[in-house]
Amino acid sequence: MPQSPSADLSVAGLTKSFGSLQALDDVTFEVGAGEIFGFVGSNGAGKSTTMRIILGVLAADAGTVTFGDRPIDADVRRRIGYMPEERGLYPKMKVGDQLVYLARLHGLSASDAAERTRYWTRRLGVDGRVGDNVADLSLGNQQRVQLAAALVFDPDVLVLDEPFSGLDPVAVDVMSEVLTEKAGDGVPVIFSSHQLDLVQRLCDRVGIIGQGRMQALGTVDELRSRGGVRLRVDAPAAPHGWADGLRGVVRADYDSSTTIYLDGTHDDQQILAAALATGPVHTFASATPDLTEMFREVVTAE
Known part of the structure; x- marks a missing residue:
């Protein structure tokens, strides 16, 4: 050929x-x-x-x-x-x-x-x-x-x-x-x-x-990166809903740790302060969704 x-x-x-x-x-x-x-x-x-x-x-x-x-x-x-x-x-x-x-x-x-x-x-x-x-x-x-x-x-x-x-x-x-x-x-x-x-x-x-x-x-x-900005926060004493209503928070998933979905207008220090107000914070880090999460979101959006 x-x-x-x-x-x-x-x-x-x-x-x-x-x-x-x-x-x-x-x-x-x-x-x-x-x-x-x-x-x-x-x-x-x-x-x-x-x-x-x-x-x-x-x-x-x-x-x-x-x-x-x-x-x-x-x-x-x-x-x-x-x-x-x-x-x-x-x-x-x-x-x-x-x-x-x-x-x-x-x-x-x-x-x-x-x-x-x-x-x-x-x-x-x-x-x-x-x-x-x-x-x-x-x-x-x-x-x-x-x-x-x-x-x-x-x-x-x-x-x-x-x-x-x-x-x-x-x-x-x-x-x-x-x-x-x-x-x-x-x-x-x-x-x-x-x-x-x-x-x-x-x-x-x-x-x-x-x-x-x-x-x-x-x-x-x-x-x-289409999944937007996210934070993963491990605050064991934090009650369910502790991040709701904070500036820039679109939603939060409260499991063993909290995954916070953000719109880019957030203030990291405000979120950290809110987490610390509930007790010790073991993890506070940005998180990029993996392809499995991205796929799940695309399929859900369908």
């Missing part, structure tokens, strides 16, 4: 309906060359539909998908490594034979296909199972083989739907390393996941989709 692998994957204005259900509504985002993009949302939000349109499995009602300056045609599609959420391997076919077969379908010679199969099964820790049928593997090992199938032909783009599902911590670490390395080679990587701690740790940028629309888009830091 004449396209350089160091190119951007662009999704612009995707719209898709299934009868009366509008699955996607003007979905737009870009995954840069060498960027890891986390695509998150609730079940049914539109993640898998978007990925299937990128792959050409579904046709959009409107909108475009391009890689570099090219539309996603058959030649480009052949260079995309795809990992579906539902495992798409042949259950009664041996692991090694299957990976070689898939690599050959993507244009590799028999010797190159065999070499890449050896490399990726060893790298992903399933080299001892190449003679087994996929159906005889554990779910975690099936997931590793599914990733090997997406990588065995050295794709120019990676599109992975829930790649960390069912993996043990060691396998999660291996997969994280692989995705980081592929991005380091200039490959655009997009993956969906409900494991937001992994998304926060791995991704350069994140898109949150809900009800078929992009609800939030940006770097992890940008999304986390």
Whole structure:
């Protein structure tokens, strides 16, 4: 394919309906060359539909998908490594034979296909199972083989739907390393996941989709900062509601410690004085919401 692998994957204005259900509504985002993009949302939000349109499995009602300056045609599609959420391997076919077969379908010679199969099964820790049928593997090992199938032909783009599902911590670490390395080679990587701690740790940028629309888009830091200014105060003797009514306080959550949501007009010293008036203060610090909190707020706002 004449396209350089160091190119951007662009999704612009995707719209898709299934009868009366509008699955996607003007979905737009870009995954840069060498960027890891986390695509998150609730079940049914539109993640898998978007990925299937990128792959050409579904046709959009409107909108475009391009890689570099090219539309996603058959030649480009052949260079995309795809990992579906539902495992798409042949259950009664041996692991090694299957990976070689898939690599050959993507244009590799028999010797190159065999070499890449050896490399990726060893790298992903399933080299001892190449003679087994996929159906005889554990779910975690099936997931590793599914990733090997997406990588065995050295794709120019990676599109992975829930790649960390069912993996043990060691396998999660291996997969994280692989995705980081592929991005380091200039490959655009997009993956969906409900494991937001992994998304926060791995991704350069994140898109949150809900009800078929992009609800939030940006770097992890940008999304986390959308939560506004917060203070975390550990004042064990403070009664419930002690921070209510203070200047700049939007609301406060009173649990084992108090999380105070602020609008920027607050006075730290006034809040600290109010906390100290209730007794000892063990912690008084600004707090940035993590991606899980941000996601929860976006979904709640939907």
